[in-house]
Amino acid sequence: MSTEHWRPSSTHWGAFRAATDADGTLRVQPHPADPAPSPLLGNLAGTVRHRTRVRRPAIRRGWLTGGPGPTGARGDEEFVEVGWDTALDLVAEQLERTRREHGNEAIFGGSYGWASAGRFHHAQSQLHRFHNTIGGYTASRNNYSFGTSQVLLPHVIGSTDALLQHADSWATIQEHTDLVVAFGGLPGKNLSIASGGITRHTGSAALRDLGTDLVAISPLADDVPAGPGADWWPIAPGTDVALQLGLAHTLLTTGRHDQDFLDRCCTGSEVFAGYLLGDADGIAKSAEWAAGICGIDATAIRALADRMAAGRTLITVSWSLQRTEHGEQPVWAGLALAAMLGQIGLPGGGFGHGYGSMADIGDDAPAVRPPTLPLGRNPVRAFIPVARIADLLLNPGQQYDYDGQRLTYPDIRLVHWAGGNPFHHHQDLNRLRRAFGRPDTVVVHETHWTATARHADVVFPATTALEREDVGAGRRDSHLIAMHQVLDPVGEARDDYAVLAGLAQRLGTHQEFTEGRSAREWLVHLYEQWRAGLVAQGHDVPPFAEFWAAGDLRMPDVRHRAPLAALRSDPERNPLPTPSGRIELFSATIDSFGYPDCPGHPVWLPARQRRGGPLHLIANQPPTRLHGQGDVGEVSQRAKVAGREPIRIHPRDAAAREISDGDVVRVFNHLGACLAGARVSEDVRPGVVVLPTGAWFDPQPDPARPGETLCAHGNPNVLTADVPSSRLSQGCAGQHAHVEVERHLGPVPALRCSAPPPLADS
Structure with missing residues (x-):
């Protein structure tokens, strides 16, 4: 095919050139400037002419x-x-x-x-x-995506843009950073995607050659990029705040914190320190206390605190951690931990939010x-x-x-x-x-x-x-x-x-x-x-x-000075747009709201006791599509198991349920049920199962619950509770649920979502 037939276009997962063969087959080539094109471009050809396209009003x-x-007929009637x-x-x-x-x-x-x-x-x-x-x-x-942070961060640092638009580039991290501590890990799959598109995928290559030590804290091994300096800490899901507080307590009680930075650039550090020491509740948030919650050894926690204080350290929190109940807390506690190290505003140090969550966090492109x-x-x-x-x-x-x-x-x-x-x-x-x-x-x-x-x-x-x-x-x-x-x-x-x-x-x-x-x-x-x-x-x-x-x-090379770097250089001349002009480790404004689920400083708030089952479900972003887009495409369909969305389960949990790799399983709790295809894997922590979001919802009668429905395709949001992160943000808290998984022994229903609904002519 001659080059004059190729036409430029773009998606949220990358720019490309496209053309059609004589028989109408769509051909796609990545943008020539893209060093690591997204495999999701492979979904385009099978999606644009799929039989589920809406063709007439x-x-x-x-x-x-x-x-x-x-x-109650919506979703069931013909059109x-x-x-x-x-x-x-x-x-x-x-x-x-x-x-x-x-x-x-x-x-x-x-x-x-x-x-x-x-x-x-x-x-x-x-x-x-x-x-x-x-x-x-x-x-x-x-x-x-990060709606909880969108409400919290303006109170604490003045805006979300202070972190999202002014994040240090991967090149800066490679040059200046000694240690990255990534709460939620650095999942490479998310580096395909950016809102509005991304022409040059630089993050994937950076993760392959980060050149710095990394501690990736996540229940999932694939949230850890491969590399000699990467350590996987398989934390218990939903307990990152306890670990953050245990690290902060260690810095405080060993004198490794930067009191000068806290005094110059922050407000409320004394309130936070009092909480760490247990002044009000009698509970010191020590490494031993944290270990009992998060499943990480106290000795390892203390050693990590020492490593963090010994060199240039970047603490980053993924967006996934704020899509949970009390989702404000891991973001705020991570920021407080970085503030105690005193490196916020230094190249390659301080605090990041969203590295590994979106391709443009860490990109070095202009800010136009x-x-x-x-x-x-x-x-x-x-x-x-x-x-x-x-x-x-x-x-x-x-x-x-x-x-x-x-x-x-x-x-x-x-x-x-x-x-x-x-x-x-x-x-x-x-x-x-x-x-x-x-x-x-x-x-x-x-x-x-x-x-x-x-x-x-x-x-x-x-x-x-x-x-x-x-x-x-x-x-x-x-x-x-x-x-x-x-x-x-x-x-x-x-x-x-x-x-x-x-x-x-x-x-x-x-x-x-x-x-x-x-x-x-x-x-x-x-x-x-x-x-x-x-x-x-x-x-x-x-x-x-x-x-x-x-x-x-x-794009023209437009750059803007980062607000947190400006604050560090001169807090009086470059205040943040917060009430104090500083980083608010204690927010009098939030405290005045009187919300028990989001008080005025970072705290450990255990999740409410949840019904549903013994397995902790993580409903993360899929590696094979953007949300639900492209689910009928080749890349997404190739990853299905018996036509269902794959669910990963640890061998120990699979054996206890007589589940083998490739089985169709029923995943259920008090809210609903779905079918999925089992993938037995040691890349998940025992007691954890992973079912990505985005499988097209396919409600059908549930044979195990007469009168109720299940999703025959594997959409995990039939299992996640519709509750807010807190009264502060009312953000999405759909990342986690508790479920049970069993082999599906009955007939496997045909999917309805892969064909149009019943249609009639007027």
């Missing part, structure tokens, strides 16, 4: 014949395919009715990101811009904000923390705490979702199914018949990124990518902009939403605005036509 039969209203005008007319009518009878607060503009690396066809932005033109909507805040679509203003003040969607739908009028506020869930009558799949992200999916039964109308834009589409009333078929033009880049990307259209849209699919423009036309806001521009004209407009700002700063950036013809451009 479709309406759930009960809603079409019986009208809007709450129902009727209709023409675009019919679907747009009906949705516009319900939007107008909901606004008129209940107000704009009754509309939930659900969309959650990750639909596309493109900055214009960013589904969440498109949807929010549209709703702002018709009077607003109830919104969501924060994210599932890519072009973005203006959203306008939302007149509706109501919002929810993103992980409280089921609570919102099930409990209108109920009050709840969030970040010092007492809020009330509005009464949602219409849900409008684009570019996201809550049946991947959310917990306790049986409860979420009940929640989705409550609104009058659920409208979903989707490329594929995901579980979210199947639980809708109206489904608009959306294009994939390969079927439209866009501009792609992540928040720390080396390149801006011209995303050319590679394929014709499947069936009657339209991009979200066209769908929303059609609704805006019917609601009288077409000019306000589109500003009279086509999608291509928006790309030119946004790019030239972005270019003008950079040119004004003295950077040489080509006009749109040159950029588009070239296929990409190298």
Whole structure:
């Protein structure tokens, strides 16, 4: 195939070139500048033309014949395919009715990101811009990935960007760091992914040749990169805070802490020290105390504290640790531990959050904000923390705490979702199914018949990124990518902009939403605005036509000084945007909220006693896809066991249950059940099982529980509890659960999620 047929594009897991053979087969090549392309590019060809693509507008039969209203039929009924005008007319009518009878607060503009690396066809932005033109909507805040930290860190260091946008590069770590202590480990699988895309995957190569000693603390061996200097500490799940406090107590009582740094750059160190010594509760948080909780020998804890104090040490906490009950604590305690070492703000030292969680944490690319679509203003003040969607739908009028506020869930009558799949992200999916039964109308834009589409009333078929033009880049990307259209849209699919423009036309806001521009004209407009700002700063950036013809451009070398490094150099001249201007090891603000599940300084808070079973389930991110994206692709399907998502189990636990490698097993607790394929492995700690998220939810009758359902495909979120991290953040706590696993002895049901739901013509 000649090179002129290759067209550039991008995904959240990397930039690439694509072309089609004469028979329509999609071919993909990684971007030539990428030193370690993601294997997830292998999912593209099998995904874009899969039989689960939504091809025409479709309406759930009960809603079409019986009208809007709450129902338990969502997810089970057939759909009727209709023409675009019919679907747009009906949705516009319900939007107008909901606004008129209940107000704009009754509309939930659900969309959650990750639909596309493109900055214009960013589904969440498109949807929010549209709703702002018709009077607003109830919104969501924060994210599932690190939503707990998004609330905590502004109180403690002033912002999340102080860590996420200003993390030391891998090259800096290789040059300056003697020891990395990684709570949650450094899982290489996550270094494929970055929100908005990443052109050069540098983290994978860095982990292979880190050049520094590493202690990776995780129940999973594959959270530890291979290398001669890497040690695996198989900690008991959910006990990282105890280990952090045991290390901090050792530093304090041996005089190895940096009191000068604590006095200059922190506030509340005396309160934290008192807690470590047990002044109030009589319990010294010693190495011996920690050992009894986390399963790490006290002698090893004391020795690690000595190593940390003896050289340049970077303490990093993965995002996974804050996706748990009391998830604020490992982040805050890790920061406090780093503060006691006194190395925050030094190259290669101090504290990191997210190394091994996302590809752009540790990337050395410029800090250039890519072009973005203006959203306008939302007149509706109501919002929810993103992980409280089921609570919102099930409990209108109920009050709840969030970040010092007492809020009330509005009464949602219409849900409008684009570019996201809550049946991947959310917990306790049986409860979420009940929640989705409550609104009058659920409208979903989707490329594929995901579980979210199947639980809708109206489904608009959306294009994939390969079927439209866009501009792609992540928040720390080396390149801006011209995303050319590679394929014709499947069936009657339209991009979200066209769908929303059609609704805006019917609601009288077409000019306000589109500003009279086509999608291509928006790309030119946004790019030239972005270019003008950079040119004004003295950077040489080509006009749109040159950029588009070239296929990409190298980002200008824009750098910003890290706030924590500036604080270290002069706390008086460079204060943080916290109440004290310092790192807050004790936060008077958080303390004033009076939350027992998140007091004013880092503490050890044991998880509540959980029902469910003797095995500790970790529902981590999958190595074979991004969330649920690409689950029908070749890379994801190749990893399945008997068509089910693989669950890893230690040989000791497998033998006790007469489970062999390759068996189909039933995983269950008091919340639900799923089928999975057993992988027996010593790479997990005994008593721990690992079932990644993202297998497409496939609810079917549970033969062991008449009248209930199980997921026949292996989605772990039928097993995870829908509870918040704390009253402070209301963040996602879906990383852990307790379960039992047994061999599945009955017939293995055929999967339904790999084919469209029943469809009929209008």
